Amino acid sequence: MANTAYTIEERGARNSLDYRVYFKDASGNAISPWHDIPLFADQAKKIYNMVVEIPRWTNAKMEIATAEPLNPIKQDVKKGALRYVRNPFPHKGYIWNYGAFPQTWEDPSHIDPATNAKGDNDPIDVLEIGQRVAARGDVLQVKILGTIALIDEGETDWKVITINVADPLAEQLNDIEDVEKFMPGFLRATVEWFKIYKIPDGKPANEFAFNGEAKNREFAEKVVEETANFWKALHAKSPNDSGLDVKNLSAGNANSIKAEDVKPILEGKPLSSTVAAQPIADQSAIDKWYYIKL
Template identity: 50%
Template structure:
C-alpha cells in the first residue's frame, strides 16, 4: 500500500493485500509479469530491462497509447471526462474507489517510477549519479514490503487496480512532505472488513509499525540519515487522506490545463478535455516508436541482494 506526494504534486501509494512474493533477480520478470494482468490497460516494453533506457509504456485494450499520469482517471468509475475506459466501480454507499497504477511489486528492489518529465510518462527505473537505483534489503525487510504505486491525475506510476484509501502517513523527505497513502486492493478478500487505519491496526498487528520503520531506515544503507515524519509519525485517518488526494488532484488539473507552471513535468496526453497538451493518437505512437527497441535484460549486480543489518 503506498501513495507519495513529492513537493505538492507527486504521489506514491502502498497497498495492503495477500499477494505472492516476487523474488526474481531480473526486474523485468517482476515488473512485467505483474503489469500484464491489467484488465483495461496493456503495457509495452522498450529498451533493455535493467538498463537506463528501459521504459514501460501504457495503452488501452484497443492499442491506443496513453499516459498513466494524465489519461487514467483518478476515480474508478465510469463518469470520467476522459474517454479512456475504467473498470466498473465497485462500491457501497459510503465507499469511493480510486485507480492505482502499480510501480513496484512487493519484495522487489528496483526503484521504478513514472517518468514525469518524459512524453507519455512511461515507467522507468530511477537513476542517480549515472547509476540505476535499487532499494536495499534492510533486515528483516526484503526490498519493498508492499506493492508500491501511484494514483493517476494527482501528479505522479503498472497493473491498474482499484483501491480503498484507509489513511496517510506524512514523511519528510529533504524538507518536503512526502505523503504515503495507505490503501487496500478492493479485490482483496479482507477489503470489506478494512475501512480505516484502526481496522488495519487491529487486524494486522505490527504492519503499520513496520511501514514507519521501513520508511525511516530504507535510505540509511546509502549513507543518508533516517527519514523523519510529521505528526510524530502518526497515521492520519481516511478523511484526512481523501482531502490530500482532492487537493493534489486540483493541482494536477491546473497543471494539465496550463493554469499553473508545471516546470519540467511533461503534460502530453490523449484524452484530457480542454488541455492544450492534448495530442493525437499518431503523435503518441511516434513517441513510443522513437524509444529504443527492446532487447535482452542486462544482469543485475549481486550487491542488490546484499542484506544490511542496522543497529538500533
C-alpha cells in the same frame, strides 16, 4: 482487482537506462498513466485507480517519468547508475505494492499547513497492502485506509495506505485502525521501513510529520482530493513552465494530442521481449540484508 482496460508495453533492455514501461488503453492507443487514467475507478463508491510502479518484494526503484512524453515507468537513476533499495533487516525490498494515483500532483510551490513543508513535484505515492503481489504496470482498484507523511529533504512526501478491493481482507479494512486490528504490526513495520531504508546508502534516518502517526481515511481522502486539484491547476496553466510533460490523449484537455502523434515517441525503442536483459551490477549488494542500529 486490476483494471483490465489498460495494458503495458515494455521497451528497451530490462535493467538498463533505456528500459521503459508504456501504457495503452482498451483501443490500443499509447497513453500517459499519469494524465489519461482517471483517479477514480468508481467515484460514488470511493474506489480509486492505482498505478503500480514497484511490486512487493522487489528492489528496483521504479517511477513514473513525469518529464518524459507519455510518462512511462522507468527506473530511477543517480550519478548515472540505476537505483535499487537495500534490504534493511528483516525486510526484503519494498514491503507493499508501491505506486501512485493518476491525475494527482504534489505542488512544490504549496506549503502544506499540516506538515509545514512543500510538495515533492510528483503524483502522490500509494502503498497497497493486500495479499497479492502485483505486477509492474498493473492498474489496481483500491480504497483508501489512511496515510503517513515523510518529510524528505524539506518536502512533504505523502504515502497513502490502500487495499485492493478484491483482497480477501478488503471488506474488513475500512479505516486506518482496522489495519492494526487485522494486520497487527504492519503499520509499525511500514514506518520502520521508511525510517531506515536509506541508511545502508549512508543517509540519515528519515523524518516524519505527526511523529510517524498514521492519519485516518477521511484525512487521507482530503489530501488526495487536494493533490487532484493541484493536478487540474497544473493542466490549466498555459504555457506550462513546470518542466513536466503533461501531454495526453484525454478529449477536451488543452494539452491533448492525437493518437498518431504519439507513434514517433516509441519508434526506435525495441520491445523488451526482443532484446536481452542487461545483467544487474552488484547483485550481491542488492540481495544482502543490512543490519541497522539507530
